Every structure is written in structure tokens, then in C-alpha cells.
Amino acid sequence: MPYLAAVRRSVTVFCSHVKLPGILTALLASALITFSGEQAGSTEKWTAPAAEARKKNPVAVSESSLAAGQKIYVKRCLACHGKTGNGDGPDAADLGIDPAKLSDPVIRQETDGELFWKITVGKKPMPNYGTRLSPADRWNVINYLRSLAKK
Numbered sequence: 001m002p003y004l005a006a007v008r009r010s011v012t013v014f015c016s017h018v019k020l021p022g023i024l025t026a027l028l029a030s031a032l033i034t035f036s037g038e039q040a041g042s043t044e045k046w047t048a049p050a051a052e053a054r055k056k057n058p059v060a061v062s063e064s065s066l067a068a069g070q071k072i073y074v075k076r077c078l079a080c081h082g083k084t085g086n087g088d089g090p091d092a093a094d095l096g097i098d099p100a101k102l103s104d105p106v107i108r109q110e111t112d113g114e115l116f117w118k119i120t121v122g123k124k125p126m127p128n129y130g131t132r133l134s135p136a137d138r139w140n141v142i143n144y145l146r147s148l149a150k151k
């Protein structure tokens with residue numbers, strides 16, 4: 001993982017700078033790696049509560065909704081989820097994280113309500129957008145995600 005390699009490298013650089021013995025360098029590096037491993041998110045399945053999943057999207061798919069959704073996506077989501085929703089944005093590699101493939105057919109099987117809930121509450125390392133985006137903008141970005149999944 002490039003992130004862990006980077007951590008190890010920076011710890012080594014830091015320690016050689018302050019002239020710590022090699023054993024301490026190794027201990028510090030492994031402590032940091034254990035810690036960052038916990039930050040990287042779990043692999044267990046993420047499911048929305050049933051009541052949330054039933055919520056209907058009040059924003060119809062239209063040129064203006066897709067344009068608004070695309071604008072939000074490019075600004076807020078692309079860095080992790082990638083230009084085409086492939087989970088390969090530049091931050092994904094830098095942070096050593098594994099963002100969901102939003103272009104994947106499994107996303108198509110999720111309801112808009114499920115996606116809305118996930119975007120609203122977030123899940124480390126993904127931020128929550130409940131206060132960062134208006135409800136209408138969260139629905140707009142979902143309409144845009146649907147257009148990625150169709151390709």
C-alpha cells in the first residue's frame with residue numbers, strides 16, 4: 001500500500017533526523033501502521049436502515065439536475081471516487097483507501113434512498129454530507145451517479 005510505504009518512509013526520515021536508534025524507528029513505524037490500518041475503514045457490508053432505503057427521490061432526472069449533480073461530483077467526490085466513478089481518484093491512492101465503485105452495477109441495485117442515506121451520514125474515510133450539501137444537491141448527485149452507472 002502506497003500510504004503505508006509513505007508512513008514508513010516519513011517515520012524513517014523523521015527518526016534519522018532526530019537520530020533515534022533503528023529499533024525505535026521500527027517500533028514507531030509499526031505503531032503508526034497499526035493505527036493507520038484502523039483508519040482505513042472496514043470491509044464489512046454497509047447497509048442503510050430499511051425506512052431510509054424506501055425514501056423516494058423527489059428530484060426528477062433532468063438536464064439541470066444532472067448538471068448540478070456533475071458539478072458537485074467533480075468538486076466533492078471525484079478525488080476519491082474517480083472521474084468515471086471507478087473508485088480510482090487521486091486521493092484514493094494517496095490515502096491508501098478503497099472508495100466504492102460508484103459506476104458498478106451493484107450501485108444500480110441500491111435504491112436512491114439508500115444512496116441518499118449513505119451520502120448523508122458518510123462512513124470513514126468518506127465525509128458525511130448531511131450538513132455540507134443541501135438535500136436537493138444530494139439528490140442531484142445521486143441522479144448524476146445513476147448516469148455514471150449506465151455507461
Ligand code: HEC
Nearest residue numbers: 041042046076077080097098099100115118123125126141
Ligand atoms: C475521502 C474520500 C471520499 C470522498 C471525498 C467521497 N467518498 Fe464516497 N466513499 C468513500 C469510501 C472509502 C467509501 C466506502 C465506504 C465503505 O463501504 O467502507 C465510499 C462509499 C460511498 C458510497 C456507498 C456505496 C455503496 O457501497 O453502497 C456512496 C453512494 C458514495 N461513497 C458517494 C459519494 C459521493 C456522492 C461523494 C461526494 C458528495 C463521496 N462519496 C465522496 C470515500 C469517499
